[in-house]
Amino acid sequence: MIEYLLFATFVGLLFHGIHRKVIARVQGRPGPPIWQEILHTLKFSFKQTWIPKTASQALYVGIVFVAIAIWSGALVVLLTGGSILLLFGVYLLHKIVEHGMGLSTGSPYTKFGAIRSVISAASELPLLVTVVAIYFFTRSLSIADIAAYQAANGPLLIIAFPAAAAMYLVILSKMHYGPFSIIEAKEIVSGNLTEHFGVWRAGIEVAYALKTYVLLYAFVLIFIGALPFWLTLLAMLVVLVSLSFVCAVTPMLSPYDTVTIQSLATGALVVYIIVLGVVMG
Amino acid sequence: MFNLPNPQIGGPELFVLEFGDIVAYFSPYTTVLFAFALLFTIFVIVSRPERQVDIAFGGDAYYTKEVEPGLLRFQRFMAIACGLATLGAMVTGDVFNFTLFASLVGITNIGIVAAYRNRHVLNAAFQYGIVAMLATIPLFGGAAIVVASTGTLSMWELFTTAVTVPLIAKAFLVLGVMGEGMAPFYIAKAEITRAQGAPFILMVHVSSLLLFLRVMEIVISM
Numbered sequence: 001m002i003e004y005l006l007f008a009t010f011v012g013l014l015f016h017g018i019h020r021k022v023i024a025r026v027q028g029r030p031g032p033p034i035w036q037e038i039l040h041t042l043k044f045s046f047k048q049t050w051i052p053k054t055a056s057q058a059l060y061v062g063i064v065f066v067a068i069a070i071w072s073g074a075l076v077v078l079l080t081g082g083s084i085l086l087l088f089g090v091y092l093l094h095k096i097v098e099h100g101m102g103l104s105t106g107s108p109y110t111k112f113g114a115i116r117s118v119i120s121a122a123s124e125l126p127l128l129v130t131v132v133a134i135y136f137f138t139r140s141l142s143i144a145d146i147a148a149y150q151a152a153n154g155p156l157l158i159i160a161f162p163a164a165a166a167m168y169l170v171i172l173s174k175m176h177y178g179p180f181s182i183i184e185a186k187e188i189v190s191g192n193l194t195e196h197f198g199v200w201r202a203g204i205e206v207a208y209a210l211k212t213y214v215l216l217y218a219f220v221l222i223f224i225g226a227l228p229f230w231l232t233l234l235a236m237l238v239v240l241v242s243l244s245f246v247c248a249v250t251p252m253l254s255p256y257d258t259v260t261i262q263s264l265a266t267g268a269l270v271v272y273i274i275v276l277g278v279v280m281g
Numbered sequence: 282m283f284n285l286p287n288p289q290i291g292g293p294e295l296f297v298l299e300f301g302d303i304v305a306y307f308s309p310y311t312t313v314l315f316a317f318a319l320l321f322t323i324f325v326i327v328s329r330p331e332r333q334v335d336i337a338f339g340g341d342a343y344y345t346k347e348v349e350p351g352l353l354r355f356q357r358f359m360a361i362a363c364g365l366a367t368l369g370a371m372v373t374g375d376v377f378n379f380t381l382f383a384s385l386v387g388i389t390n391i392g393i394v395a396a397y398r399n400r401h402v403l404n405a406a407f408q409y410g411i412v413a414m415l416a417t418i419p420l421f422g423g424a425a426i427v428v429a430s431t432g433t434l435s436m437w438e439l440f441t442t443a444v445t446v447p448l449i450a451k452a453f454l455v456l457g458v459m460g461e462g463m464a465p466f467y468i469a470k471a472e473i474t475r476a477q478g479a480p481f482i483l484m485v486h487v488s489s490l491l492l493f494l495r496v497m498e499i500v501i502s503m
Contacts, residue, residue, distance in 0.1 A: 027410060058328035059480045066320065073313070083292050085501070086310050089494050092316055096490060100483050106331040106345075118486060128497065135501065140289040 001076065008075055008202055011233070012209025013037045016054070016176065016215070019244045021214055026248035028273070041205040049198030054106030063100040065202050067207035070094060074214045078221060081144030088131050089216055094143060094211065098183060101204070102192030113191025116183045116255050120173070126166035126262065129269040133163035136276045150225035156224040162272045164223045168239075169265055171215045174216065175243050179250040180258050216240060218256070286440040290502045298372070305372040310488060312497055314371040314491050321480075321487045322364030325357060328480045354398050358485040359392035366502040367488040371495055376434040379499065380424045380457065386488045387413035387461035393481050416460020423453030427503075440502045458496040462489030 017034035024031025051057050074090040077083070095117060100112025135141055137160055138149040150156055157164045173180040184191040196204055214238040220227065224235055253261065285294035291310030298305040307315065330353060333346040363386055370382035391413060395406035427450045428434050438444055 003348050054332040054334050055438070056328050056331040056480055059324050059483070060332075062320075062324060062328075070317075083290065085291055085498060086313060088497075089310065089313060092490050092494055096321075096487055099486055100480075104331060104480070106334050108334060111333075131497075132501070141291075141501075142289050145289060197446075201408060 004073065004079070005072055007156035008099040008213040009206050009209050010038070011277060012211070012213035013041055013205065015212050015237075015240050016209060019247070022241055023248040024111060037205065037209070040227065041202050044197070044202035044207070046206065047198045049200065052105055052107070056104045057105040059100060061200065063097055063104060064196070064203040064207070065267060066100075066245050067094070067097045068203060068210070070097065071210035071214055078143060078214060081147070083141045084131055084134065084143060084146070084218070084222065085141045088127055091127055095121060095124065098192055101196060105195035107195050108172055109189045109194045110192050112188045113183045113194070114168055117192060119255060120180065120182060120258055123142070124170070125266040126269055127170045129266060129273060130163045130166045130170070132273055133160050133269070133276060136273070148184060155224045162269055164264065166269050167219055167223070168186055169262070171219060171239075172243055172246060172251060173262065174211065174215060175247055178243070178247040179253050180256050180262070181252060182258050185252060286437065287502050291498050297374075302435070303378060304374045304435070306374050309370060311372050311495070314336060314494055315368060318364060318367040318371055318487065321484060322361060322368065324363055324417055325360040325480045325484055330480065341347050349398070352398060356393055356396040356481040360481040363389035363393060363484050363488050367491050370492055374436045374481040375437065376424050376499070378440055379495070380420050380454075383420060383458055383481065383492055384417055386492060389415065390462075390485045390488065393485055402404045412460050416457050418425065420457025420461060423457055425452045426450035426453065436502070444461055446503040451503060455500060458492050462492045
């Protein structure tokens with residue numbers, strides 16, 4: 001399992017690099033090399049590190065470990081065919097990580113990032129709708145049962161397309177440089193990440209790499225099905241590149257527009273769920 | 282003796298804790314939520330609070346806000362109480378107990394916010410107090426409909442396919458929890474920037490999100 005966690009971290013960081021490269025190429029820039037995020041993480045690992053005097057010290061440090069722990073746990077859930085409700089739980093707990101990271105430092109910039117993190121909590125609701133929609137079809141939230149359902153009935157990407165679109169929106173809302181990346185916008189320096197530097201930042205980069213890997217893997221596993229390993233990686237890469245295209249051509253929205261769009265998407269999906277409920281009993 | 286009726290939702294039962302006829306249960310899902318609540322309660326107990334840096338508007342001056350130790354003690358007490366109530370709500374196997382814990386979370390959340398001596402923050406605490414009080418109606422109303430229509434409040438019975446819980450009861454429970462866990466209401470307003478964030482205000486959000494996660498498991502399972 002440790003080897004797999006290291007592999008997922010490495011691939012997640014590589015995905016972040018590919019994400020930046022694709023955005024740059026779409027925008028007509030050369031962009032950084034695709035291994036840039038791996039180098040960043042290594043660089044941060046060896047930089048001088050301390051805790052700001054104004055920080056809530058235990059929380060400032062502890063939140064980094066919590067971030068790594070929850071996404072490592074989510075990966076284990078995926079690999080062992082656990083419940084997607086647990087995955088949904090981890091995704092919501094990540095909101096606490098973003099929020100705690102911002103609130104723990106004493107800096108007004110990180111605090112604004114933390115506030116934006118919570119007001120964009122609407123981004124979590126489409127995932128809940130996804131969970132409910134999947135339950136309508138499979139009558140189980142276990143990933144193993146969902147994979148078995150797809151083996152018998154075909155991919156949920158076709159059967160429950162609106163639910164897949166909802167999860168795609170959820171992943172998009174967590175991508176760097178995306179239309180919903182308001183918590184790390186440059187007008188508030190780096191938002192909730194501003195005061196975490198050195199080893200703490202390296203830890204956060206590792207957690208975020210795991211997060212990207214887990215979310216893409218979950219999308220492929222839940223909506224396409226259990227594929228051979230290399231095919232799964234390829235499908236994850238295709239999903240990532242499509243997300244990068246969206247990020248490249250969409251400007252960052254204002255905080256209230258972000259909430260409005262995510263809430264409207266959730267509303268549309270709730271209607272879908274109600275229709276499903278009526279049609280499928 | 283105990284077998285969780287629907288392990289396909291939150292995973293199989295790991296172990297149960299009996300308090301007479303009230304039986305708390307730990308599945309992978311509730312265990313993760315419990316562990317997370319416990320971790321943040323420990324943070325509240327051991328962590329020193331942040332010292333807020335404020336930037337003076339219209340200039341480049343900044344200063345660190347003063348914090349009164351007496352107010353901090355009260356905030357810490359409320360935050361720990363909030364953590365304990367959240368712990369209970371995460372593992373209880375009884376709908377009425379869940380609603381009690383949820384309302385306790387609402388009360389302690391108001392306490393955490395109201396401990397800060399600032400007019401704007403106190404106004405916010407008053408408004409959220411009203412929201413939390415109103416939310417007790419659907420919260421306990423939901424539990425009342427459950428017991429009136431099924432004759433039980435035990436999740437061990439309610440999670441079986443033999444018992445059908447009315448949709449309105451589930452909707453009321455979710456609505457009640459959203460009102461008691463006031464984070465979305467509180468955070469959308471600017472008052473948060475005036476009060477200290479970590480680790481006490483953070484407990485407001487931890488408890489709110491965890492309550493929401495637990496109620497989703499309950500309503501999907503019923």
